[in-house]
Amino acid sequence: MDAQTALIESDIECYLELHRNKSLLRFITCGSVDDGKSTLIGRLLYESKSLLDDQLGALDADSRRYGTQGDALDFALLVDGLSAEREQGITIDVAYRFFATGKRKFIVADTPGHEQYTRNMVTGASTADLAVILVDARKGLLTQTRRHTFLASLVGIRRVVLAVNKLDLVDWSHGVFAGIERAYREFAAQLGIANIVAIPLSALRGDNMTAPSANTPWYHGPSLLQHLEQVEIDSPAEHGPLRLPVQWVNRPDHAFRGFSGRLVGGHVRPGDAVRVLPSGRTSTVGRIVTLDGDLPEAVSGQSVTLTLADEIDVSRGDVICAAGDPAGLADQFEAHVVWMGEEPLLPGRSYLVKLGAATVGASIAAPKYLVDVNTLEHLAAKTLQLNETGVCVLTLDRAVAFDPYAQNRDMGGFIVVDRLSNQTVGAGMLHFALRRSQNIHWQALEVDKTARVRMNGHRPGVLWFTGLSGSGKSTIANIVERRLHALGARTYLLDGDNVRHGLSKDLGFTAADRVENIRRIGEVARLMVDAGLIVLTAFISPFRSERELARGMVEDGEFVEIFVDTPLAVVEQRDPKGLYRKARKGELKNFTGIDSPYEAPEAPELHVDTMQSDPERAADAIIGYLVQRGIIRATN
């Protein structure tokens, strides 16, 4: 019987008290396929007595059915949870495992070795304090070893265990072990990983897993479990200044107003001076409220509710900071981005970025460079594909509070979400704010938009016509412009003829080029709206997110999306320019409706059903709408 079991039996109260005060180490294991990650974790669970009879029974049965170790237990099967994986014999996702020893509690993220699943490794690493990187002694360092080490360093892991596994298969050779260790240290030094411990292992046989092995008399370091029990856990943010991203405003009644969130840096006491970002307002902390009574102090990692002495406006997404050492505030950053979407990054497209409790619209410029994870070389790139990483400029549609990721993971780490699929398509780490975003201000001119509107006698706006090629957008837009002109309104019509031949003549029809084309049109429309004009645009503009991007460029109420709705079968039959025929024959690529999608508006301001209405009547409806909205007067 081991010491822990004896204590449980003899003095459960004492055991529970010891257990309660254990610290927690979160680590990841990573390596290439067949390096033995799952076996290593299975062995740790087994050795720490975290496996119970029914699990061992199931393991025994599974080992006979799916196992690769003959009659012996196949520890990998313990960890490979999903049946799909058991059949394929690979790990396909991040799995979390729990075990405890007499000294510490552990949460292990088992992360996959397959190249296409790099996003899962970054996911597992984002919450880890330490990485165990496995290398097969027979194979030495592989592309994936470098990739995983690079990604671990990218997400801020500074402690690595180099687990040189399967040493039994190279006759416990000290030379092989030393060679791998040397090569690895050389590589890791470039990444600034200072703390590396290399351990010779056979996870399958248990050598150096929990105790020194007689097979490696030349090795004098700790066993894997000893090292994991002893290694220091530290987080730079704990000792940094106060940071409390506000998740929820707590208002049970009119008398109480508290701000709920988790401290991600520093500590706080009643009476402390704080500054709330982005507003910059200051106050002092009143109480730290919990169900167990008010606290005299809260530290990094705790979830609390604060009250402030002054009635200042604080909402979800704001950050309560130490008044004397507040976070930065910016809307443009340089960041390292890891792309996780099946669709590549579309530079200029409007995504959502979640940073702390704030979710904001954001666009990402084409990468400054992409990092080759094998050589750490910087390569030129126009986009980021799935599992690629690179340094990009990120522009948000409003300023947010932040700290560089290296100082505070929770204040500098963000995810990128696609507005349409709602998928998490990327993750990133902020390096620094770009000076530009703090220094460029719009030149305040004396003749401004208000002055121009006054002179024009109507309000400006964008009439954004969207629909399939041949649906009648230009026809209707032309009639509307003629009517507006007759009413004395200042207008301009942007269409394929005056844009594709000039402003966008360098662009083709790929998805990326379509996005850029619409972005340019949106920017031109924005300037024209600022000039006081009513701008009509007639473009297929097939993607919802680009239309939303254009909408976001002007003020609320200035954007009127008009869906010219004609069924594909009808436009294809009309085919005024013969384009559908060419597209069907394959002579025209990326043609909307044929081999490129059209995303119909979900809630356009106006829906023109051309099967029910002719162009003149459609124009009547549009003019009527503009009058109703107060953009023009009926008799201007």
Added chain:
Amino acid sequence: MTALNHLQRLEAESIDILREAVAEAERPVMLYSIGKDSAVMLHLARKAFFPSRPPFPLLHVDTTWKFRAMYALRERMARESGMELLVYRNPEAERLGINPFEHGSATHTDVWKTQGLKQALDRYGFDLAFGGARRDEEKSRAKERVFSFRTAQHRWDPKNQRPELWRLYNTRHGPGESLRVFPLSNWTELDVWQYIRQESIPIVDLYFAAERPVVERDGLLLMVDDERFPLRDGETPRLRSVRFRTLGCYPLTGAIESHADTLPKIIQEMLLARTTERQGRLIDRDVSGSMEKKKTEGYF
């Protein structure tokens, strides 16, 4: 103040998850199954939103076959928390009188629980449901996200889960789609017990050993909790000192022989026992990979 111990860390993380979900959901609900994990989850919710009441209702998807003591605690906890309690019973199952004795455990669980849960979520239009599942319970749970996406048909796609980084949870979903959120993801069975003790959280007394009428059937000790239990030839309920490690429908939940009548004794017994807690449940034994299969179909 010294560094947080692991229970304080787990508590803070769970509260963080609860608040984040509530801040972003349109219509959240907490699945309340009356077991010890639900008890801990409810307690954490009361902490997370104090001094406000947790801003969502409790939902119990009932099968009419729970232990009587569970129904009693359910009413008490709803009263004490001041939260709205919704009880949903699949009307189809009620009409057909689905029960574990005549229809088998698989049909009983599917119709009452899996179908019942989907019906309840659809009927009330909940877009986010908290559940008390832990990653240490079962292999397929170990791979589930804290915020787990479900299609409009309530299906889980284990191969197409959203990456979940740091504490940044992506809660975006389309109409009809929903999220299952598991605030206890990183807790272990020992953590749950220790927290119940530390916080004096009320739990069903069936977890404590006492003399109870049981019969032995198919290798399980089943408690005869009411007169609906059909005894087979030769079966006579006998009083034995037993307790339960998990609680579900009484005809499907096996008891263990035990004299552990205090929390420390329960924890001691659990730590020295050599079987995991789900072993007392009939449903997980049906087929290998059964939990994963049920989960893709919409089971919690």
